Structures are given as C-alpha cells and as structure tokens.
Amino acid sequence: MLHDVVIAPVVLLVGLALVRGGVRGPVRAALLVAGALTTVALPVLLRPGRRANSSVVPLDYPCNWLVMLVVVASVRAVRLTVRMFGDRRRRPVG
Numbered sequence: 867m868l869h870d871v872v873i874a875p876v877v878l879l880v881g882l883a884l885v886r887g888g889v890r891g892p893v894r895a896a897l898l899v900a901g902a903l904t905t906v907a908l909p910v911l912l913r914p915g916r917r918a919n920s921s922v923v924p925l926d927y928p929c930n931w932l933v934m935l936v937v938v939a940s941v942r943a944v945r946l947t948v949r950m951f952g953d954r955r956r957r958p959v960g
Contacts, residue, residue: 873898873901873902873905874898876897876901877894877897877898877901878894880894880897892942892945892946893942895942896938896939896941896942899938900935900938900939903931903934903935903938904931904935907927907931910927910928911927911928911931
C-alpha cells in the first residue's frame with residue numbers, strides 16, 4: 867500500500883523532473899530500489915532511542931541503510947557510465 871500511494875508517484879515525478887533522455891528509466895529503477903529499502907528499514911529507523919535488550923536489534927540499521935543506498939546509487943552510476951561510453955564507441959565517425 868505504501869509503495870502504491872507514496873513511493874511509486876514520488877519515483878515517477880522525480881524521474882520526470884530530474885532526468886532527461888535515455889537515462890530516465892535506470893534512474894527510476896534506482897529510486898524504486900532505494901524506496902523499497904527505505905520502506906523495509908523505516909520501522910527500525912524510526913524507533914525511539916535504545917532498546918533495553920540489545921539483541922532485539924543488534925545491528926546498526928541506520929548506517930547499514932545508508933551504505934545500501936550508496937551501493938544502489940554507485941551501481942547505477944557505474945552502469946550508466948559504461949552504457950554511455952559503450953554507445954560512443956559504437957557510433958560511426960563521420
């Protein structure tokens with residue numbers, strides 16, 4: 867439900883507003899993955915303070931969430947760069 871009401875429209879609008887040309891789809895895909903990661907992490911990210919029992923949430927979820935967002939953005943940037951340079955090499959000169 868959250869995806870259909872919030873994440874999908876935000877992804878489409880951001881992709882439409884920020885990106886032009888042939889990279890709109892890949893950017894939207896990366897935004898969709900980031901939105902899904904955020905949706906899964908929200909309960910832990912919004913929890914108030916520390917727990918009395920540290921084994922309930924033993925990992926540093928905010929840090930791991932940020933790392934995963936950086937990984938998603940990096941993978942997408944590398945793939946777009948490889949695609950752009952690959953397209954330039956294939957174009958005939960003249």
